[in-house]
Amino acid sequence: MNKSVFLLLCIVMYLSIIPVSAQKFVPNYDESKIPAYTLPDPLIFENGSKVRTEKEWEKRREEILRIFESEVYGISPAWKGKIIPALLSSEANALDGTAVRREIRLTLKNGSKELPLVMLLYLPKTSERSPVFLGYNFNGNHTVTDEPGISVTGSWIRNNVSTGAAGNRASEAGRGKEASRWQVKEIISRGYGLATIYYGDADPDFDDGFKNGVHGLYDQQPDDSSWGTIAAWAWGLSRAMDYLETVAEVDPGRVIVMGHSRLGKTALWAGATDKRFAVVISNNSGCGGAALSKRVYGETVGSINESFPHWFCENFNKYNLKEELLPVDQHQLLALIAPRPVYVASAEEDQWADPKGEFLSCVKASPVYVLLGKKGFPDTGMPPVNTPVVGSIGYHIRTGGHDVTLYDWKQYLDFADLHLKRK
Ligand code: GTR
Numbered sequence: 165m166n167k168s169v170f171l172l173l174c175i176v177m178y179l180s181i182i183p184v185s186a187q188k189f190v191p192n193y194d195e196s197k198i199p200a201y202t203l204p205d206p207l208i209f210e211n212g213s214k215v216r217t218e219k220e221w222e223k224r225r226e227e228i229l230r231i232f233e234s235e236v237y238g239i240s241p242a243w244k245g246k247i248i249p250a251l252l253s254s255e256a257n258a259l260d261g262t263a264v265r266r267e268i269r270l271t272l273k274n275g276s277k278e279l280p281l282v283m284l285l286y287l288p289k290t291s292e293r294s295p296v297f298l299g300y301n302f303n304g305n306h307t308v309t310d311e312p313g314i315s316v317t318g319s320w321i322r323n324n325v326s327t328g329a330a331g332n333r334a335s336e337a338g339r340g341k342e343a344s345r346w347q348v349k350e351i352i353s354r355g356y357g358l359a360t361i362y363y364g365d366a367d368p369d370f371d372d373g374f375k376n377g378v379h380g381l382y383d384q385q386p387d388d389s390s391w392g393t394i395a396a397w398a399w400g401l402s403r404a405m406d407y408l409e410t411v412a413e414v415d416p417g418r419v420i421v422m423g424h425s426r427l428g429k430t431a432l433w434a435g436a437t438d439k440r441f442a443v444v445i446s447n448n449s450g451c452g453g454a455a456l457s458k459r460v461y462g463e464t465v466g467s468i469n470e471s472f473p474h475w476f477c478e479n480f481n482k483y484n485l486k487e488e489l490l491p492v493d494q495h496q497l498l499a500l501i502a503p504r505p506v507y508v509a510s511a512e513e514d515q516w517a518d519p520k521g522e523f524l525s526c527v528k529a530s531p532v533y534v535l536l537g538k539k540g541f542p543d544t545g546m547p548p549v550n551t552p553v554v555g556s557i558g559y560h561i562r563t564g565g566h567d568v569t570l571y572d573w574k575q576y577l578d579f580a581d582l583h584l585k586r587k
Contacts (some may be wrong), residue, residue, distance in 0.1 A: 188485060189467035192460060193515055201458035204492055205456055206499040206532050221535055228468055229436065229500060231492045236452070237433050238391035238477030241382055245274035245420050252282065255313055257562070263288055263289045263352045267305070267315060270417045274381040281365045283404060284308060286348055287357040287413050295356050295584050296419035297576075298404055298441075300363035300397060300427045301346070303338055309341025309348050334362075345424065345568040354577045356420075359408060363427060366400030367393045371474035378403075384447075388478040394452065395477075397427065398434035405440050418442050418584045422576065423570045426475065429453035436500035443505045443583055445576050450517025452476065454508045454525050457493055458487045462518040494521075495528035495542045495585050498557065502529065503536040505583045507558035509572050512549055513565040520546055526557045533557060554579060 176312035192198070206228065207215040209319030215224045233239045244458030248271040258265035263286045270281045284305035288294055288561035301308050304318035318334025351358050363369070374386040378396050391399065401421055409416040420443040423431030428449030446454045452475065469476060483490045498506055510519030510527055521544055530541040538556040547553050550561040550571070556580045562571050 168294070181249055189464060189470065191462050191464070191467070191516070193462065195461075195520075198459050198461060199488070201460075201488060203456070203458060203495060203528055206496045206529065207446065207535065210491075215535070218536060221532065225500060228492060228496050232433075232436070232497065232500070233395075234389040234477070235479045235482070235491060236476055237395040237398075238479075239389050240391040240395045240437070241384070242400075243274075243403065243406075245272060245381065247272055247403060249407060249410075249437065253313060254317065255311075258286065258311060258313075259309075259352055262349070264413075265311070265313070265583075268407070270403065272378065272381060272403055277381045279365075279378060279381055281361050281403070282315075283359055283361050283407065284314060284317075285359045285411070286352060288352045289357050290355065292586075293415035293418075294345060294413060295420065295442075295580060296359050296408060296414050297351060297356055297420045297422050297445075297580075298359045298408065299422040299424075299431065300366070300401070301360050302363060302424075302427070303342055304334035304362050305360060306334070306336075307338045307340065307342040308346045308358075309343050312339070314339075318364065335512070344570070347570055347573040349573040350570065350573055351577070356577065356580065357414065359404060359414075361400070361404060363397055363430075365410060367396040369393065369426075369474075386478075390477060392393070392429050392476045392480075393472075393474045394426065394433055397430040398437060401430065401434040402438045402440075407436065409440075416440070420445060420576075420580055420584070422447070424448060425450070425453075425566065426472075429475075432497055432501070432506075435504070435506065436497055439504070442504060443580055444501050444504065445579075446507070446522075447509045447572055448511055448514050448517050448566050449508075450514070450522070452494075453496065453517075453522075454494055455518040455521035456525055457483070457490055458493050459518060459521045459524075460487050461521055462516045493525075493528075498525055498529035499532040502532045503538050503556065505556050505558070505579065507576060507579050509575065510561040511565055511567065512561055512563050519561050519567065523547075523559055525563070526553075526559045530557060552578075554582065556583075 247314045250269045252267040257266040266285045268283045272279045421431045421441040422445035424447040429452045430444040435441045526545045534540040541557040
């Protein structure tokens with residue numbers, strides 16, 4: 165064997181021992197290496213004709229929604245079941261007497277199948293019906309504040325040293341560990357309520373072949389466009405909304421759906437599929453959330469499908485390493501929310517989530533807001549850090565990493581005040 169054949173053989177052998185994933189999905193963080201791409205125009209129908217009126221937009225909206233369902237998140241079933249609420253606890257003087265706190269078990273009942281979700285609800289003390297933020301938490305309701313009365317929730321939980329979960333069980337050790345991400349006192353002091361549910365109650369975050377969580381409420385043979393876990397979580401938020409509509413102290417016209425990271429992707433999909441959410445907030449949602457997929461920057465379609473095969477529908481795999489073939493991109497997800505206000509937040513150190521791709525989504529969703537009579541989002545390039553751009557679409561990039569901080573909450577509260585506060 166001559167020397168060069170031997171060398172070639174060595175290279176082939178070396179490549180065969182690197183896992184396929186490492187060969188395929190190397191993240192790009194270099195703007196100059198972004199492929200040339202064309203974004204689908206939200207205001208042009210699939211047949212090429214232009215959307216000119218609000219009425220035509222409604223048709224186009226359906227068209228885009230159907231593509232996101234069949235190619236990205238999967239189709240969620242219609243809900244024809246019952247929700248049976250049961251009050252588990254009630255505290256009239258929570259948070260130093262400033263709030264009312266309740267825990268409510270919501271049993272979703274579909275024929276003979278049932279699933280319990282436990283909602284933690286904080287409401288400000290006021291005689292008016294309150295606007296409420298609704299969002300899932302990552303580690304159990306008891307991690308959201310350090311108040312001792314909240315029961316430890318978490319039917320299946322990710323093992324997580326920082327929140328004291330072990331053996332996939334939430335524990336007392338996690339109490340208050342996520343409080344900085346929720347800022348309940350600030351939310352209450354600004355006149356808003358907070359409703360939160362542990363996300364794994366709605367669907368445990370692992371690939372189980374569509375059996376557990378809300379998937380289990382249906383007898384379903386999953387196919388390539390069946391609802392993935394993000395769609396299942398979003399569907400669960402709509403069930404939470406069904407319940408909030410029945411709570412006397414809650415203003416159902418002012419429910420703000422909010423989520424961080426994978427739950428930010430979830431909040432956006434919930435806002436796109438359920439028009440009852442008055443405002444939608446995406447915190448560091450990145451790939452499959454607010455970031456444009458066709459930029460192929462940071463986390464990509466292929467890498468997210470490989471790491472989290474249960475999040476999206478099977479069809480989404482068609483676009484692994486082939487983002488150019490995607491018939492939609494994430495600016496259209498924001499456009500589906502129009503004319504309702506949507507806020508997208510990025511973090512400077514969270515390049516994995518592609519802050520610029522999140523910003524550009526706002527820019528590219530803007531024409532739909534303009535068509536619907538709202539002020540557009542200015543295309544003036546990335547704003548400086550900690551300098552929100554606010555209209556019907558809001559955006560900021562803050563200093564720091566992948567997280568939800570008091571700074572983020574202050575912007576969300578200001579945004580909610582701007583759009584929902586009763587004058
Ligand atoms: C990461 C994932 C992101 C984001 C994040 C999270 O591992 O790659 O898409 O969703 O998890 O949810 O914390």
